[in-house]
Amino acid sequence: MEKENLFKKIKEKLNTILTVVIFLILIALFTVAGLLKKDRVFSPSENRYLAQKPELSVDSFFKGDFATDYEEYITDQFIGRDRWIAVKTMTELVLGKKDINGVYIGKDDYLIEMQNDIDEVKAYANADRMVAFLNKETERLGKEHVSMMIVPTAVAVLTQKLPAHAESFDQNRYIEYMNDTMQGIFVDERTVLREHADEDIYYRTDHHWTTWGAFLAYQKWAEMLQVTPYGREDFEVSLAANDFLGTIYSKVNVAKRADELYLYEIKDDIRYEIDFDMGAKKMESLYAREHLSTKDKYSVFLDGNHSVVDIKTVGGRSDGDTLLIIKDSYAHCFVPFVANHYARTVVIDLRYLKMPISQVLENYQVTDILVLYNVAHFAADTNFSLLEY
């Protein structure tokens, strides 16, 4: 009898008891799990160092720094961080949002960076700075030795894949502006990329173009410089990875399809001697395959970011010239094509090489220059003051 009463009572109170118990368990669970979990130093998926436990001092406490740092610490180190972000993204998708964390959720499983926060004033100032530098160099080296390639990003090319009515920074006008001022030097890649917009010229989950996109651009570049490009049949094309989840994926942590990553290797007998960061590392292949087993697979191209990569090419179609490439990471998969046309290719990244350009030109006795960036990086770069001399 008593047992039955108790049963009845529990049933009556079931709702209340469940609410209290579930709440307390959830709170306690994540608290305790968070305390027991080991802190991570680096997040490969976000590609950044995570905040570590701040040290408590009288000074940091009273300034309020400790509070800020500690909050950042527990947010960064929260258990299952990547999965929580995926849950958030999926909720937003269910709610019908067309963009999440600055990424358009495109058709055909494309994640496309919105890039609508580009500062126009800065963008055009950057263009003018680069134009001024290249004009000077054209006078010195000759028109046929200088080229400029500012590549539109996916948001401007894959317009068919964007959500309806999506807008972005007007890359067309921007490229038009540079094309007009740099006639005969600017390599306009818009048409060729648009013609191939249905093919995999950009990654679905990464902000770079694919090797195929770069190959198409290379054909256009060769046409402009009147050199004979290597054709598709001159390369051994191999699928190096089919599980590539790139930087855009990291912003949303949800992707329906991983990317395929292809390497193009020249069939001719061409050898390379590659020196990274002035003697820090040496390689004989333009592809650093060890990166294929990491998260950051795009680093397979030219071993990722370096301040200077100095490539000596033996064989190929060169007449002994030295090419300087001033670039961002879009160049990494482009260099394996272009390096076959020069005896020496010096690739510099102004973000890391904090050296005035005049010194670089002199050190390497540069005879040719290629400027290669994507529109978004080019428009936002903050290192072009190094180009003044």
Add this chain to the structure above:
Amino acid sequence: MVFSSLLFLFRFLPIVLLLYFIAPGKLKNLVLFLMSLIFYAWGEPVYVVLMLFSTVVDYTHGLLVQHFKDKGKMKRARMVVASSVVINLALLCFFKYSDFLINNLNHLFGLKIANLNLGLPIGISFYTFQTMSYTIDVYRGDARVQKNIISFGAYVALFPQLIAGPIVQYKTVDEQMNHRRVTWEGFAYGVQRFVIGLGKKVLLANNIGLLWDHIKTLSLENGELSVLTAWIGALAFAFQIYFDFSGYSDMAIGLGAMFGFRFNENFNYPYESRSITEFWRRWHISLGTWFKEYVYIPLGGNRCGKAKQIRNILFVWALTGIWHGASWNFMMWGIYFGVLLVVEKLWLLKFLEKLPGWAQNVYTMFLVLISWMIFAFDSMKEGAAYIGRMFGMAVSGIIDEKALYILGSYGMILIILMIGCTELPKKLTGILIGKWGRESIATAVVSNVLLAAILILSVAFIVDASYNPFLYFRF
């Protein structure tokens, strides 16, 4: 510290709950007091001194008021009340309005007085109003004097309503400060309110706030907005501030209930109002009540003739406006409502009543949306420009690509928000519970699965905390 943070949910809250429920009865207020101070000191350690000062001052003032009242010296008691009001207002004005005053003096007389650049102590507008209510209530005999300074300190610093209200008048918790019991039902009710409030803030307000920020930035340049975008923007802000603010109030009421307190409601579906008069009975109720009881009625309220009543309404709403922040746009916002209230009182209400209900609601929301655009821009020039865009001035057209994109991306969220700010969800759950039975297993399972889902989704949104702003740093 804010409620919608991992720090609060998974560090502070478990500790305070644990300590509170293992502490013996007499020590419970001490636990609340100390933990509230830590809550407040987090990130603002220096201003705790201010709060302790406020506590001691009002505690002694309360004792003195009672002392003089007991002796029949009402004049002295009144002077003590005046002293308490002056000290509280001085604190509030010094920290909140001195730079505003300096800037205006500089502007008016061409002076060059340097700004003090004091950081505004979080929640000062709330707790100074609460402590003032205490001495006044004691004087009026609406509340008993609190002899225990720990209990009084717990009232002043009580973390659930410390930083964003509701403004709890002392008389409403007088009894509860020393005698309260936590029941399973009370705690469960608290959990429900807290989780729903958290969801309103994190899932709804923050989300639509992103849209408002985007549109606000666009609006600063001519020709970037269409008329439709401008109205969507105003709507987005209206939803953001409602779900954010009422979410905070829900969380405060919920946390209070977990510790056995019963706070008054602060919002009552304000966007269902059919007049501005009604809107102010449903919006931020605790603030309206405070001004009514401690300013409007003492000024004579509506008992001294129409002219004085109009004066009182305008005065109270100018104060209400400036209470929201030291900037002219807030004053304007208050006066805007003051004028509307007077107009309604004098003749419009009678006319409105003849309209169908939906038309009354459209009328109200039209005026409320415009009011939010006065509220949302510190610069009155930008606010005026924005309102101009809502009526077609310097726009790209009636409708443009941006507006269509926004509708596509936020359409579903806007519909959810529209439904969410009405009583409909509550009525629907009422019907379902009625059908299944309050004590049925179906009710228990469904409601708890929903609650757990809201909690988990909220945590997911907080973890990706690229956007989790705190809106009340100016109050």
